[in-house]
Amino acid sequence: xxxxxxVFRWGGGAVFVAALAFCAYTFVFVWSRDxxxxxxxxxxxxxxxxxxxxxHSVFARDSVKRGIAxxxxxRLIRSTYVWIASLLLIGVCGLWQTIGGQVYDAGGxxxxxxxxxxxxxxxxxxxxxxxxDALELAGIREHAGDDPLQITGPYRLVRHPxxxxxxxxxxxxxxxxxxxxxxxxxxxxxxxxxxxxEERALRRSFGETYxxxxxxxxxxxxxxxx
Numbered sequence: 001x002x003x004x005x006x007v008f009r010w011g012g013g014a015v016f017v018a019a020l021a022f023c024a025y026t027f028v029f030v031w032s033r034d035x036x037x038x039x040x041x042x043x044x045x046x047x048x049x050x051x052x053x054x055x056h057s058v059f060a061r062d063s064v065k066r067g068i069a070x071x072x073x074x075r076l077i078r079s080t081y082v083w084i085a086s087l088l089l090i091g092v093c094g095l096w097q098t099i100g101g102q103v104y105d106a107g108g109x110x111x112x113x114x115x116x117x118x119x120x121x122x123x124x125x126x127x128x129x130x131x132x133d134a135l136e137l138a139g140i141r142e143h144a145g146d147d148p149l150q151i152t153g154p155y156r157l158v159r160h161p162x163x164x165x166x167x168x169x170x171x172x173x174x175x176x177x178x179x180x181x182x183x184x185x186x187x188x189x190x191x192x193x194x195x196x197x198e199e200r201a202l203r204r205s206f207g208e209t210y211x212x213x214x215x216x217x218x219x220x221x222x223x224x225x226x
Contacts, residue, residue: 031179041097082139114174121168
């Protein structure tokens with residue numbers, strides 16, 4: 001591996017971590033502030049997140065991957081994807097227009113319950129990431145074509161436990177502002193649309209192995225619902 005490739009991969013991994021940290025900071029601190037309601041910001045924020053989501057969906061298409069492979073070496077495609085996605089996420093959070101207003105602000109035992117929901121979500125995410133290669137997820141390590149399908153741990157509960165953890169963490173705050181609800185709601189809609197696309201790619205990669213896994217674990221993200 002050349003020095004450029006090493007720097008490119010690790011730089012993308014660093015931006016990936018920074019994007020997640022910035023998103024968490026924005027969700028926890030910025031979107032919890034009291035502000036007057038600005039309904040016009042909803043359309044702007046929806047467009048911002050749509051740009052982020054479109055990148056994910058478009059990049060997942062085999063035809064697009066083949067086109068990118070004409071420019072970027074195969075071994076750097078994942079890292080390129082991580083770079084773009086991370087910068088877009090930073091852009092979404094940094095350019096987000098404050099909507100203001102709140103849905104509810106729970107206290108007492110309800111606040112404890114909400115905290116438990118968020119902790120459960122974060123725990124699920126960590127447990128799921130531990131079952132896969134975190135360095136590959138961040139684009140640092142190249143994908144090994146012979147990697148087995150992950151079906152243990154939280155993957156026995158639902159087929160996309162990271163997404164379930166995300167939903168619990170984003171919908172779970174005791175203080176649910178309209179900004180937090182907007183971000184959680186749009187991301188949930190995107191996940192519902194993206195999961196079938198992702199699963200078609202997994203079926204192409206793992207064939208009957210993934211088909212049997214789908215029969216064994218019926219629910220994509222929410223047990224007994226979806």
